[in-house]
Amino acid sequence: xxxxxxxxxxxxxxxxxxxxxxxxxxxxxxxxxxxxxxxxxxxxxxxxxxxxxxxxxxxxxxxxxxxxxxxxxxxxxxxxxxxxxxxxxxxxxxxxxxxxxxxxxxxxxxxxxxxxxxxxxxxxxxxxxxxxxxxxxxxxxxxxxxxxxxxxxxxxxxxxxxxxxxxxxxxxxxxxxxxxxxxxxxxxxxxxxxxxxxxxxxxxxxxxxxxxxxxxxxxxxxxxxxxxxxxxxxxxxxxxxxxxxxxxxxxxxxxxxxxxxxxxxxxxxxxxxxxxxxxxxxxxxxxxxxxxxxxxxxxxxxxxxxxxxxxxxxxxxxxxxxxxxxxxxxxxxxxxxxxxxxxxxxxxxxxxxxxxxxxxxxxxxxxxxxxxxxxxxxxxxxxxxxxxxxxxxxxxxxxxxxxx
Numbered sequence: 001x002x003x004x005x006x007x008x009x010x011x012x013x014x015x016x017x018x019x020x021x022x023x024x025x026x027x028x029x030x031x032x033x034x035x036x037x038x039x040x041x042x043x044x045x046x047x048x049x050x051x052x053x054x055x056x057x058x059x060x061x062x063x064x065x066x067x068x069x070x071x072x073x074x075x076x077x078x079x080x081x082x083x084x085x086x087x088x089x090x091x092x093x094x095x096x097x098x099x100x101x102x103x104x105x106x107x108x109x110x111x112x113x114x115x116x117x118x119x120x121x122x123x124x125x126x127x128x129x130x131x132x133x134x135x136x137x138x139x140x141x142x143x144x145x146x147x148x149x150x151x152x153x154x155x156x157x158x159x160x161x162x163x164x165x166x167x168x169x170x171x172x173x174x175x176x177x178x179x180x181x182x183x184x185x186x187x188x189x190x191x192x193x194x195x196x197x198x199x200x201x202x203x204x205x206x207x208x209x210x211x212x213x214x215x216x217x218x219x220x221x222x223x224x225x226x227x228x229x230x231x232x233x234x235x236x237x238x239x240x241x242x243x244x245x246x247x248x249x250x251x252x253x254x255x256x257x258x259x260x261x262x263x264x265x266x267x268x269x270x271x272x273x274x275x276x277x278x279x280x281x282x283x284x285x286x287x288x289x290x291x292x293x294x295x296x297x298x299x300x301x302x303x304x305x306x307x308x309x310x311x312x313x314x315x316x317x318x319x320x321x322x323x324x325x326x327x328x329x330x331x332x333x334x335x336x337x338x339x340x341x342x343x344x345x346x347x348x349x350x351x352x353x354x355x356x357x358x359x360x361x362x363x364x365x366x367x368x369x370x371x372x373x374x375x376x377x378x379x380x381x382x383x384x385x386x387x388x389x390x391x392x393x394x395x396x397x398x399x400x401x402x403x404x
Contacts, residue, residue, distance in 0.1 A: 037345035049260035054330035077336035080314030083256035088298020093206035129187035135171035138182030145242025184253035232318015240318035260334035305360035322346035
């Protein structure tokens with residue numbers, strides 16, 4: 001019987017056909033890791049999509065969007081800073097369409113707000129801003145309760161009390177990379193002023209509709225949308241105060257609502273463009289520009305065996321997300337959670353997917369055997385240290401006056 005099975009496998013290989021594997025069985029270890037991590041970290045809901053050979057091969061929701069309502073694959077999560085790579089794609093598509101020039105000085109594009117004088121020479125370009133290389137400040141934003149009034153972009157750039165300091169150029173543009181959500185706000189306003197289009201309009205027209213993404217949106221969702229979204233939670237299980245999530249008028253850096261499956265569709269398109277120019281939104285030259293390890297725009301990029309790996313993390317109030325992808329393999333994973341304690345879970349899920357897909361070192365994912373060896377080594381060092389302390393104490397006690 002075994003010989004017959006072996007002959008069948010060999011014949012399939014010779015014909016270039018592999019027997020299909022049930023995704024539920026193939027990624028059973030992923031399910032196990034997520035379920036254990038949900039329990040140990042108190043995460044209510046999780047959604048995941050896995051990409052292989054430029055296709056979504058597995059997508060599943062775990063737990064609850066809110067008590068009593070399960071997470072489905074079409075449940076919307078706040079992408080948090082996973083918004084930034086999508087915004088870079090929107091800007092790049094606008095540049096390909098002739099609407100903007102990524103190397104233009106934003107000072108000449110801004111109309112509704114003026115860039116304050118700075119003690120540096122040279123332009124501030126859109127490419128610099130989307131690459132976190134414009135010298136701008138303000139790392140991120142706390143968002144607004146659903147019952148709070150929302151400022152416009154010019155007000156955000158000038159600073160909002162208890163929310164963010166004024167967004168300014170505080171270091172030499174182009175000199176080094178310094179993560180700045182504030183820079184994305186500046187870039188967004190410059191593009192909107194220059195084109196006369198809103199960010200939501202450009203995203204829908206240039207990216208979401210061409211890719212058939214019917215759920216993803218930059219719009220601010222309110223209480224009427226509750227049945228569509230995963231509500232955000234704190235580590236202690238409390239719902240995010242003020243409506244269940246925060247609103248982010250800082251659209252380009254933080255406001256995207258999406259699902260891992262739709263986010264995967266965008267990543268697949270970018271990876272196809274990077275690999276052979278067959279993506280539908282960007283041409284190959286533009287994709288290579290965005291994913292340049294020396295000057296990455298929107299994405300985190302590292303050089304890896306055979307090519308590059310790309311990724312990003314996201315943290316909004318009540319949400320933690322992460323993705324990692326390997327373009328030349330057409331593989332990736334996107335994990336979204338509705339809890340501030342979701343970081344460790346997302347990291348563990350990425351690790352086990354990387355193990356299953358046999359990834360090279362990615363810089364975002366640490367193989368389990370490395371973690372185990374490091375943990376073992378630290379444990380041994382701690383034990384040895386404790387042993388030496390005890391031994392030294394006993395020796396001193398024996399040598400002390402009046403003791404035997």
